[in-house]
Structure formats: C-alpha cells, structure tokens
Amino acid sequence: MFVKQDEGARQNELRALWQEAFPEDSEAYLDYLFAHKYRPEFCRLLLKGEELAAALHVLPLSFSLCGRALELPFYYGVATLQKFRYQGCAKTLLRASLYELREKGIQAAALYPFHYGFYRKMGFGLLNTCVAFEIPASSLAALGAH
Numbered sequence: 001m002f003v004k005q006d007e008g009a010r011q012n013e014l015r016a017l018w019q020e021a022f023p024e025d026s027e028a029y030l031d032y033l034f035a036h037k038y039r040p041e042f043c044r045l046l047l048k049g050e051e052l053a054a055a056l057h058v059l060p061l062s063f064s065l066c067g068r069a070l071e072l073p074f075y076y077g078v079a080t081l082q083k084f085r086y087q088g089c090a091k092t093l094l095r096a097s098l099y100e101l102r103e104k105g106i107q108a109a110a111l112y113p114f115h116y117g118f119y120r121k122m123g124f125g126l127l128n129t130c131v132a133f134e135i136p137a138s139s140l141a142a143l144g145a146h
Contacts, residue, residue, distance in 0.1 A: 003096040006043035006055070013052045014043070021079030046080075046093045054080035054089035056097060061110070073101060075111035 006014070015030060025033075038057065046054040056078040062069045075097075080089045101109060 003046050006040040006045050008040035014055055017055055017079050017081055044093055044097050046089050053084040054093055056093050071106045073109045
C-alpha cells in the first residue's frame with residue numbers, strides 16, 4: 001500500500017471510484033468536476049499493488065487574515081473503493097496529505113465531511129461550533145500584525 005500524487009493517467013478509475021462512493025452525483029456533475037475542478041497535482045492516490053484503492057482531492061483555497069492571504073486547502077472527494085474499506089485507506093491518505101501540508105507550512109485545512117465521526121478522529125472540528133480560530137502568536141507576528 002502506498003500513497004502517490006496522481007499523474008493524470010487514472011481519470012477513468014477515479015471517476016469509477018467517485019461513482020461508487022457518491023452514487024447521488026449525476027453524470028453531468030462528474031463531467032463538470034473532471035473538466036473544471038480535477039487537477040492531477042491536487043489528487044492523492046492510495047494504491048494496493050497497482051490497483052487504485054482510495055483517493056482524495058485538495059482544492060488550493062485561501063482566506064484573508066490581517067490583509068494577507070493564507071492558504072486553506074479544501075479536501076473533497078475523499079473516497080475508498082468498497083472492497084478496500086475498513087482497512088485504513090482514507091486515514092492513510094489523509095495523514096500523508098496533512099503531513100505534506102505541514103511540510104509546506106500550511107497549518108489548517110477544511111473539508112465538507114460525509115461522516116463527521118471519522119474526520120473528528122483525524123483532528124477536524126465543526127466550523128459552526130468553533131468559538132475561536134486559534135493561530136499561534138508566532139504566526140501572527142510573521143504576518144506583521146500587532
């Protein structure tokens with residue numbers, strides 16, 4: 001089992017994975033998604049041998065804090081093929097991706113969870129229940145804020 005960045009050659013497999021994981025999404029939506037949002041460099045794959053087991057996509061979004069844009073990547077389409085579920089595939093992908101973000105100095109990420117309990121265990125919280133957004137003082141100092 002290993003995680004790698006998509007190289008663009010697995011679009012048909014990714015589409016089949018999406019259809020299995022999110023059967024409520026229409027063909028028209030999938031056409032739009034893969035034509036306008038999908039980018040291989042923002043897709044991470046978990047392979048078992050050479051077979052696609054799971055994938056996640058990350059949109060490189062940002063928000064403004066103290067007048068400076070900060071990266072806030074948005075996870076979407078985190079999915080595992082049925083035959084590989086309950087083997088830690090999504091957890092492995094998320095951990096590897098979050099580690100990659102931390103290595104780039106990105107301290108936060110967002111997602112729209114399908115199963116909140118799973119993501120809570122991975123350290124995600126509900127935005128509508130957050131009282132405060134915690135940012136280390138050293139990060140604010142680096143922004144030049146007072």
